[in-house]
Amino acid sequence: FQAEDGIRDCLLSRGLGDVYKRQASAFAAPWEAACPAPDGRLPCTAVNATRRVIVGVTASPKGGDGLYGYDVQINNARNGPVRVVAHEWKVASPSGEPLDVVRGLGLGRGGEAVIDAGDAVRFAGELECGRPDGACVVVGTFRVRLGDATVDVATGAFALRPDCAP
Numbered sequence: 682f683q684a685e686d687g688i689r690d691c692l693l694s695r696g697l698g699d700v701y702k703r704q705a706s707a708f709a710a711p712w713e714a715a716c717p718a719p720d721g722r723l724p725c726t727a728v729n730a731t732r733r734v735i736v737g738v739t740a741s742p743k744g745g746d747g748l749y750g751y752d753v754q755i756n757n758a759r760n761g762p763v764r765v766v767a768h769e770w771k772v773a774s775p776s777g778e779p780l781d782v783v784r785g786l787g788l789g790r791g792g793e794a795v796i797d798a799g800d801a802v803r804f805a806g807e808l809e810c811g812r813p814d815g816a817c818v819v820v821g822t823f824r825v826r827l828g829d830a831t832v833d834v835a836t837g838a839f840a841l842r843p844d845c846a847p
Contacts, residue, residue: 725845727837733758741847
């Protein structure tokens with residue numbers, strides 16, 4: 682997967698309406714260009730958009746042992762339907778060392794998902810951070826079809842940390 686252009690807000694976002702257009706960095710090391718929180722740490726949430734497909738994600742611990750729950754919302758701000766055909770989660774250490782890559786079809790519930798113009802879909806899942814301190818950096822990417830074009834929409838980098846609020 683390779684992310685294209687993006688919308689991301691490095692200010693503390695109050696929601697999907699607080700984003701503005703900006704070029705995204707290369708997907709190979711997305712945490713290097715991530716928007717840190719005021720305390721300098723990567724936040725447990727991210728919002729990004731490509732070609733008017735907006736993806737927001739938030740993560741929180743789920744029972745300890747490095748297991749985290751995530752909640753994703755994908756909004757279609759286009760004039761036509763968007764078909765989500767695949768997803769990928771890249772998990773890395775805070776220094777950028779790759780730890781895991783999880784791939785699947787559609788939204789992870791088997792098969793493709795269609796989001797009609799002006800509509801949104803929300804879903805949840807789990808990711809594991811295999812580090813003893815439970816701190817990881819993640820970027821999710823969703824491969825979408827926009828008519829005849831196929832585009833990758835990345836979430837932007839977000840943290841998995843024991844102190845991420847549910």
